Amino acid sequence: MTTAKRSDQFIELKLLSYLFLAVVIMVVVQLFRIQVLQHEYYSTLALSSHEIYQKLHPDRGNIYFQDSRSGELFPAAINRAYYKIYSVPSEIPSDQVESTTKKLEEILALPLEKSGELRAKLSKAGDPYEPITNKITEEKLNELKAVNLTGIYGSPETFRYYPEEKSGAAVIGFCSMDKDENLVGNYGIEGYWNKILSGKPGFLMGEKAAAGGWISLAGLTSVEAENGADIILTIDRALQFKACTRLAEAAKAFSAKSASLIIMDPKTGAILTMCSAPDYDPNNYSDASSVSVYNNHTIFTPYEPGSVFKPVVMSMAIDLGLVGPDTTFNDPCERKFDQYTIHNALNKCYGSNVTMTQVLENSINTGMIWVSERVKRDRMKTYMDKFGFGQKSGIPLDTETGGNITSLEKKSAIFSAQASFGQGITVTPLQLALAYSALANEGRLPKPYLVKEIRYGNGKKEKFEPEVSAQVISPRSAKLIDGMLTSVVEKTYVNSVRMDDYYIAGKTGTAQIPGPGGYSEETNHTFCGFAPASDPKFVVVVRFEAPQRQWAESTAAVVFKDVADFALDYYGVAKDKHQ
Numbered sequence: 001m002t003t004a005k006r007s008d009q010f011i012e013l014k015l016l017s018y019l020f021l022a023v024v025i026m027v028v029v030q031l032f033r034i035q036v037l038q039h040e041y042y043s044t045l046a047l048s049s050h051e052i053y054q055k056l057h058p059d060r061g062n063i064y065f066q067d068s069r070s071g072e073l074f075p076a077a078i079n080r081a082y083y084k085i086y087s088v089p090s091e092i093p094s095d096q097v098e099s100t101t102k103k104l105e106e107i108l109a110l111p112l113e114k115s116g117e118l119r120a121k122l123s124k125a126g127d128p129y130e131p132i133t134n135k136i137t138e139e140k141l142n143e144l145k146a147v148n149l150t151g152i153y154g155s156p157e158t159f160r161y162y163p164e165e166k167s168g169a170a171v172i173g174f175c176s177m178d179k180d181e182n183l184v185g186n187y188g189i190e191g192y193w194n195k196i197l198s199g200k201p202g203f204l205m206g207e208k209a210a211a212g213g214w215i216s217l218a219g220l221t222s223v224e225a226e227n228g229a230d231i232i233l234t235i236d237r238a239l240q241f242k243a244c245t246r247l248a249e250a251a252k253a254f255s256a257k258s259a260s261l262i263i264m265d266p267k268t269g270a271i272l273t274m275c276s277a278p279d280y281d282p283n284n285y286s287d288a289s290s291v292s293v294y295n296n297h298t299i300f301t302p303y304e305p306g307s308v309f310k311p312v313v314m315s316m317a318i319d320l321g322l323v324g325p326d327t328t329f330n331d332p333c334e335r336k337f338d339q340y341t342i343h344n345a346l347n348k349c350y351g352s353n354v355t356m357t358q359v360l361e362n363s364i365n366t367g368m369i370w371v372s373e374r375v376k377r378d379r380m381k382t383y384m385d386k387f388g389f390g391q392k393s394g395i396p397l398d399t400e401t402g403g404n405i406t407s408l409e410k411k412s413a414i415f416s417a418q419a420s421f422g423q424g425i426t427v428t429p430l431q432l433a434l435a436y437s438a439l440a441n442e443g444r445l446p447k448p449y450l451v452k453e454i455r456y457g458n459g460k461k462e463k464f465e466p467e468v469s470a471q472v473i474s475p476r477s478a479k480l481i482d483g484m485l486t487s488v489v490e491k492t493y494v495n496s497v498r499m500d501d502y503y504i505a506g507k508t509g510t511a512q513i514p515g516p517g518g519y520s521e522e523t524n525h526t527f528c529g530f531a532p533a534s535d536p537k538f539v540v541v542v543r544f545e546a547p548q549r550q551w552a553e554s555t556a557a558v559v560f561k562d563v564a565d566f567a568l569d570y571y572g573v574a575k576d577k578h579q
Contacts, residue, residue: 056201056202056203056223056224056225057182057201057225058198058199058200058201058202058225058226058227058228058457059079059158059199059227059228060079060158060160060175060183060197060198060199060227060228061196061197061198061199061227061228061229061230061231061455061457062075062077062078062079062230062231063075063076063077063078063172063189063190063197063230063231063233064076064230064231064232064233065164065168065233065235065236065237065240066232066233066234066235066236066237066452067236067237067238068234068236068239068270068272069570069571073232074163074164074237075163076162076163076164076168076171076172076233076235076237077160077161077162077168077172077175077189077190077282078160078161078163079158079159079160079161079183080158080159080160080161081138081156081157081158082134082135082136082137082156082157082158082159083134083136083137083138083140083141083154083155083156083157084131084133084134084136084154084155084156084157085104085108085131085132085133085134085136085141085144085152085153085154086129086130086131086132086152086153086154086155087100087121087122087129087130087132087151087152087153088127088128088129088130088151088153089121089122089123089124089125089126089127089128089130089151090125090126090127090128090151091150091151092122092150092151093150094123094125096150097119097122097123098119100122100149100150100151100152101115101118101119101122103147103149104118104132104144104149104152105118107140107143107144107147108132108133108136108140108144110132110133118132122151132152134157135157135159136154141154157181158183159175159183160174160175160183160190160282160283161283162174162281162282162283164237164240164241165281165282165283166244166248166279166280166281167240167241167244167245167275167279168235168240168282169188169276169279169280169281169282170188170244170274170275170276170279170296170297170298171188171189171233171235171240171274171296171397171450172188172189172190172282173185173186173187173188173189173190173191173282173294173398174186174187174188174190174282174285174294175190176285182198183198184198185197185198186285186294186398187294187295187296187398187399188296188397188398189231189233189396189397189450189451191397191398191399192396192397192398193229193231193396193451196228196229196231196454196456197228197229197231198228199225199226199227199228199229199457200225200226200457201225202222202223202224202225202226203222203223226456226457226458227457228457229454229455229456229457230454230455231451231453231454231455232451232452232453232454232455233450233451233452234270234271234272234449234450234451234452235271235272235273235274235450236263236272236273238570239263239272239273239566239567239570240272240273240274240275242563242566243261243263243273243275243563243566244261244273244275244277244279246559246562246563247259247260247261247275247277247542247559248275248277248278248279250544250555250558250559251277251278251544251547254544254547254548254549254555255547255548256277256544256545256546256547256548256555257545257546258276258277258278258297258301258544258545259275259276259277259297259542259543259544259545260275260276260277260296260297260298260301260429260541260542260543261273261274261275261298261429261540261541261542261543261559261563262274262275262298262429262430262433262539262540262541263538263539263540263563263567264433264434264437264446264448264538264539264540265437265449265537265538265539266436266437266438266440266441266446266530266536266538266539267441267446267466267536268446268449268466269434269437269446269447269448269449269466269467270449270450270452270466271395271448271449271450272538274296274298274450275298276295276296276297276298277297278293279293280293280294295399296397296399297429297543297545298428298429298430298541299393299395299397299399299400299401299428299429299430300399300400300401300428301401301428301545302401302402302403302404302426302427302428303426303427303428303511303513303524303543303545304422304423304424304425304426304511304512304513304514304524305422305425305426305427305432305509305511305524305526306421306422306423306509306510306511306512306523306524306526307363307421307422307507307508307509307510307511308422308432308507308508308509308526308527308528309419309420309421309422309425309427309509310359310360310363310368310420310421310422310507311360311436311439311481311484311485311507311528312384312387312435312439313368313371313372313375313380313419313420313421314356314359314360314368314371314481314484315439315473315477315478315481316375316379316380316383316473317356317371317374317375318473318477318480318481319383319443319473319474319477320374320375320379322371322374322375323356323371323374324356324480325355325356325357325480325483325484326355326356326357327355327356328352328353328354328355328356329354329356329359329367329370330351330352330353330354331344331349331350331351331352331354331364331366331367332366333347333348333349333366334347334366335366335369335417337412337413337414337417338412338414340414342365342366342369342417342418343365344364344365344366345363345365345510348362348364350362350364350367354367356371356484357484357487359371360484360485360487360488360507361487361488361491361492362492363421363507363508365420365421368420368421369417369420369421371420372416372417372419372420373413373416373417376416377408377411377413377415377416380408380416380419380420381405381408381409383472383473384405384408384425386445386470386472387431387434387435387438387445387472388431388434388435388445388469389403389405389425389427389431389435390402390403390404390405390406390425391403393430393431393434393447393448394447394448395430395448395450396450396451397450400428400430401428402428403425403426403427403428403431404425404426405419405425405426407419407424407425408425422509422511423511423512429526429541429543430448432526432528432541433528433539433541434446434448436528436529436530436539436541437530437539438472438473438478439473439478439481439482439485439505439530440478440482440505440530440536440539441478441536442475442478442479443471443472443473443474443475443477443478444468444470444471444472445468445469445470445471445472446466446467446468446469447466447467447468447469449464449466449467451464452464482505482533483533485505485506485507485529485533486503486504486505486533488505488506488507489503489504489505489506489529489533490503493506493508493553493557496553496554496557496558496561497527497529497553497557497560497561499531499561499564499565499577500577501575501576501577502531502532502533502568502573502575502576502577503531503532503533503534503576503577504529504530504531504532504533504561504564505529505530505531505533505536506527506528506529506530506557506560507527507528507529508525508526508527508551508552508553508556508557509524509525509526509527509528509552510523510524510525510550510551510552511523511524511526513545513546522546523546523547524543524544524545524546525543525544525547525549525551525552525555525556526541526542526543526544526552526556527540527541527542527552527556527557527559527560528540528541529560529564531564531567531568531573532568532573532575532576532577533576534576535576537567537568537571537573538564538567538571540560540563540564540567542556542557542559542560542563543556544556
C-alpha cells in the first residue's frame with residue numbers, strides 16, 4: 001500500500017471520528033434537553049402510556065333568591081341529574097328496529113318527523129354507539145328500563161336547572177356545555193361569576209399496571225375537587241315573580257319591542273327585582289327566538305329617557321340654590337337654537353309665572369331649558385357624572401353598558417337644552433333607578449347591591465354590605481324635589497298612579513326614538529317613582545320600547561302602580577296618607 005493511499009484512509013477515519021463525535025454530542029444534548037430542561041413536559045406526555053391522570057369535576061355552586069322579609073332562601077339555579085339515552089345498534093336484531101323506534105318515540109316523546117333518522121341510526125349493523133337524546137329524567141329512564149329494549153342504554157349527566165324559569169332569566173343567565181361537557185355560565189350571574197361558581201377541579205395521579213388497574217405502591221397522588229361557591233342574591237322571589245309576570249303581560253298587550261323593570265331599596269341599593277322582556281326559559285335557552293333575548297335590557301340597552309330625566313336636572317338647580325319649588329318663569333312657548341326649534345308637548349304654551357313645581361307637573365320643555373341655562377353646561381356635566389350617568393355602575397352581571405352623555409362636552413347650547421328634558425343623551429334603567437334612589441334617600445347615591453353572600457366550597461363565607469357611592473345633592477335638596485314629585489303624582493297622574501292610602505313620588509317620560517334620519521314617531525315610555533313618598537321603601541323603574549300607546553301614563557305608569565301596590569302590601573308598609 002502506497003504512502004498516499006494510507007494517508008487518504010487516515011483522513012477518512014479522522015473525518016468519521018469527528019462525525020461520530022458530533023452525533024454523540026447531539027444525542028447527549030438532546031437527552032439533556034428532554035430529561036432535564038423539558039422533564040415536566042415529557043413526564044406529563046408520558047401519562048397516556050404508563051400513568052393515569054384523572055380529572056375530578058367539582059359540583060357547580062347554586063344560586064339563590066330570597067324572601068327579603070324573612071331571609072328564607074329559594075333555589076334559582078341548581079344542578080340536576082338527567083340521563084343521556086344512547087343505542088348500541090350492533091346489539092339490536094334487525095327484526096326489532098321498527099318496534100324499538102316506535103317505543104322510543106312513544107316514551108321519550110321524540111318528534112315524529114325524525115322517525116326516519118332514528119330508524120336509520122338503529123339499523124346500523126355493527127355500529128357500537130349512536131346518541132338518541134339527552135336531558136331525560138330518571139322517571140323516563142325507568143320507563144325505558146321497564147320495557148327492556150335491547151341495545152338501549154342510559155348514562156347519567158348533570159345539567160343546570162332553573163326552578164324560577166322565565167322570571168329569573170334576566171338576572172341568572174344560563175349554562176351551556178363546553179366540548180369537555182363542563183357547565184359554562186353565560187350572561188347574568190352565571191356568566192359574571194362563572195369561575196367562582198365552577199369551583200376548582202381535582203385529580204388522581206399514579207402508575208397503571210399492564211392490565212389497567214392501579215398499582216397501589218406506585219405513589220398514588222390525589223387532590224380533591226373543590227365544589228363551586230353558592231351565591232345568595234338580594235332578589236326577592238315573590239316580587240320578582242309578580243313584577244316580571246306583570247311586565248311580560250303588559251309588553252305583549254302593548255305590542256312593545258322590549259321592556260324592563262327594576263325594584264330597588266333606595267337606602268341600600270339592594271336590587272329586589274330585575275326583569276327584562278322578551279324573556280326566555282333558561283332551562284331551554286336554545287329555544288329562544290334570537291340571541292338578543294338573552295340581553296338584560298335593564299343594564300344592556302341605553303336609551304333617551306325623556307321627561308323622567310327632568311327631576312334629575314331640577315335637583316341640580318335646587319342644590320345650587322338657583323331655583324326652588326315656587327320659583328317662577330315666563331313660558332316663551334318655544335325656543336330656537338340655530339336651525340332647531342324646541343316646543344312643549346302638543347305645542348302647549350303655559351304663560352307667565354309658572355312655578356318650577358308646575359314645570360314638572362306639566363312636563364314643560366321650555367321650563368327645563370330655562371333651568372339648564374342657569375345651571376350651565378359644565379356644572380350639569382359634573383352633576384351627571386356624580387349621579388353615575390355615562391359610566392357603568394359596576395353591577396356584577398354580564399353584560400352592562402354605560403350610556404352616553406358626551407353631548408354635554410359640546411359647546412353648542414342646543415345640547416344642554418336637549419339634555420335638560422332627557423334628549424340627546426342615553427341612560428339605562430339601572431342608572432335611572434340609582435338616580436331616583438339618590439333623590440329618595442336624602443341625596444345619597446347607593447351602589448347597586450345584588451350579591452348578598454358567597455358561600456365557598458371550603459366553608460368560607462363572604463358577606464357583602466351596602467355602600468354609598470356619593471352624596472350627589474344635599475338632604476334638603478332631595479326633600480324639596482321629593483315634594484315636587486309627590487305633587488306631580490297627586491295633581492297629574494290622578495287616575496293612573498295616585499293611591500288613596502299612600503303618597504307616591506314619580507314622573508313619566510314619553511320620548512321619541514332617534515333614528516338615522518332624525519326622530520321617529522315611535523316612542524319609549526318610562527315611569528320612575530318611589531313609595532311611600534314620606535319614607536321611601538323602594539324605587540321602581542318601568543320602561544317600554546315602542547309600545548302601541550301614545551303616552552307613558554297609559555303604559556309604564558299603570559304597571560308601576562300595580563307593582564307598587566303589591567310591594568306596599570307585601571312589606572306591610574304603614575299608610576302615610578290620612579283621609
